[in-house]
Amino acid sequence: MYLIYNNFSKFIINNQLKFYMKLNLLLKILLIISNIFSTSIIHSYNNHKDNKNITFSLAPMLEKVIPSVVNIYTEGVKEKQYNIPKEFKYFFGPNIPKDNKLFEGIGSGVIIDSNKGYIITNNHVVKNVNKIKIRLNDGREFNAKLIGNDNRNDIAIIKFVNVPKNLVEIKIANSDLIRVGDFVVAIGNPFGLGQTATSGIISALGRSGLNSNGLENFIQTDASINKGNSGGALVNINGELIGINTAIIAPNGGNIGIGFAIPSNIIKNLSYQIIKFGEVKRNQLGIKCIELNPDISKAFNLSISKGIFISEVMYGSPAYKYDIKPGDIILSINDKEINNFSELKLKIGISLPGENLKVGILRNNITKYIYVKLDNLSLSDNEEKILISSLKGATFKNIVKDNINYIQVSDIIKGSIAYLIGLRKNDIIIELNKNKVYDLNQFKKILINSKNKLMSLSVIRNNSNVFLIFRK
Numbered sequence: 001m002y003l004i005y006n007n008f009s010k011f012i013i014n015n016q017l018k019f020y021m022k023l024n025l026l027l028k029i030l031l032i033i034s035n036i037f038s039t040s041i042i043h044s045y046n047n048h049k050d051n052k053n054i055t056f057s058l059a060p061m062l063e064k065v066i067p068s069v070v071n072i073y074t075e076g077v078k079e080k081q082y083n084i085p086k087e088f089k090y091f092f093g094p095n096i097p098k099d100n101k102l103f104e105g106i107g108s109g110v111i112i113d114s115n116k117g118y119i120i121t122n123n124h125v126v127k128n129v130n131k132i133k134i135r136l137n138d139g140r141e142f143n144a145k146l147i148g149n150d151n152r153n154d155i156a157i158i159k160f161v162n163v164p165k166n167l168v169e170i171k172i173a174n175s176d177l178i179r180v181g182d183f184v185v186a187i188g189n190p191f192g193l194g195q196t197a198t199s200g201i202i203s204a205l206g207r208s209g210l211n212s213n214g215l216e217n218f219i220q221t222d223a224s225i226n227k228g229n230s231g232g233a234l235v236n237i238n239g240e241l242i243g244i245n246t247a248i249i250a251p252n253g254g255n256i257g258i259g260f261a262i263p264s265n266i267i268k269n270l271s272y273q274i275i276k277f278g279e280v281k282r283n284q285l286g287i288k289c290i291e292l293n294p295d296i297s298k299a300f301n302l303s304i305s306k307g308i309f310i311s312e313v314m315y316g317s318p319a320y321k322y323d324i325k326p327g328d329i330i331l332s333i334n335d336k337e338i339n340n341f342s343e344l345k346l347k348i349g350i351s352l353p354g355e356n357l358k359v360g361i362l363r364n365n366i367t368k369y370i371y372v373k374l375d376n377l378s379l380s381d382n383e384e385k386i387l388i389s390s391l392k393g394a395t396f397k398n399i400v401k402d403n404i405n406y407i408q409v410s411d412i413i414k415g416s417i418a419y420l421i422g423l424r425k426n427d428i429i430i431e432l433n434k435n436k437v438y439d440l441n442q443f444k445k446i447l448i449n450s451k452n453k454l455m456s457l458s459v460i461r462n463n464s465n466v467f468l469i470f471r472k
Contacts, residue, residue, distance in 0.1 A: 070135065072121060078101050108231045132146070150279070172268060178202060178263075180205060190224075203221055219243045304362065310324065392417045397410040424461060
């Protein structure tokens with residue numbers, strides 16, 4: 001009995017000794033770590049205390065970036081129609097006396113090629129102007145000329161008439177990698193005050209509903225953007241271009257912290273096309289489609305609720321040639337998920353003519369991939385078909401004649417509805433329902449929004465005025 005107890009006591013004592021030895025070793029290790037940590041903090045504090053010049057600032061980055069952002073000053077002539085009493089308009093018809101009024105504009109731009117002198121800006125900054133002047137950050141001033149534009153996406157490329165020396169071009173980032181919450185800086189020429197930098201964060205990505213005719217994937221930021229900032233740079237904290245400032249929401253004319261920029265990946269694609277072709281080549285898959293929703297999914301017994309449901313495939317289109325069928329659902333383009341029409345439109349819009357796309361589709365609840373080679377089927381930036389039944393068969397384009405904007409019938413199918421109402425190729429449309437017509441966007445808005453079923457066109461043909469009546 002004693003032996004058992006004695007052995008048991010030794011066992012307990014030995015275990016206690018081992019425990020205290022381990023505890024002692026652990027305490028020593030913690031003490032060493034504590035000393036190292038406290039020494040590091042004291043050393044760091046002393047370093048900061050001794051160095052009074054340490055500051056946390058964006059200045060070093062901005063000093064490198066700001067020379068690549070330019071101020072743009074423009075001049076042009078705008079036609080102004082005299083305000084004639086209604087009772088006298090009958091005597092003048094469409095030839096109401098007009099006067100030319102000089103206007104000036106301001107904006108910003110970003111140098112994207114220092115060797116060739118290319119600058120990217122917004123189209124509305126340089127649209128319909130006669131003179132473009134560039135002021136660099138160092139105060140030098142130069143004349144510039146328009147190379148090409150993309151009216152739908154509000155992008156234009158201008159170029160120094162004589163490329164100066166010591167230009168600085170901006171580095172362009174991959175805008176697909178930016179995230180909500182990233183710090184950004186907007187650089188531009190607000191109100192013509194001169195170069196200004198304002199900071200903020202990315203408030204949202206993929207904003208749409210601002211430009212129904214163009215590619216919609218705007219970056220939203222709370223960095224202050226005002227009139228004159230248009231065409232300026234939105235950069236990350238590394239000084240890389242992530243977007244071109246293009247629009248603000250300003251109910252009372254002032255900044256309320258909601259600004260928008262066109263992402264750099266769209267900018268890269270569009271600027272490349274404008275420089276190479278003088279315009280943006282439009283691509284089409286050749287489909288009619290709707291966004292998938294739970295109701296459609298349920299009706300067709302589908303296993304998904306997001307994607308693009310194809311309702312029609314146009315004969316002869318790339319989609320038709322590569323065996324995409326009505327009822328297919330587009331899930332992805334080049335392995336990137338497509339959830340809505342804006343994303344599909346963007347992917348097609350930034351692809352080059354002749355480029356092969358890997359299109360992921362769902363057919364009979366089975367996923368498959370089809371490689372489609374895009375064609376430049378659609379029309380150029382300033383030319384399109386108006387999708388109104390009464391004007392079918394006619395193609396229209398924007399033109400400038402005597403410094404005045406009009407739209408012209410660039411092509412017409414003989415025997416079509418548009419031909420039968422009296423339209424002919426090269427007709428210049430100056431009025432629709434007594435509304436002065438300046439461009440295709442305005443023309444379409446009047447057509448769509450008018451409550452009148454009977455519409456009138458005032459047309460110039462061979463220097464004569466022709467009036468046409470048609471039903472909407």
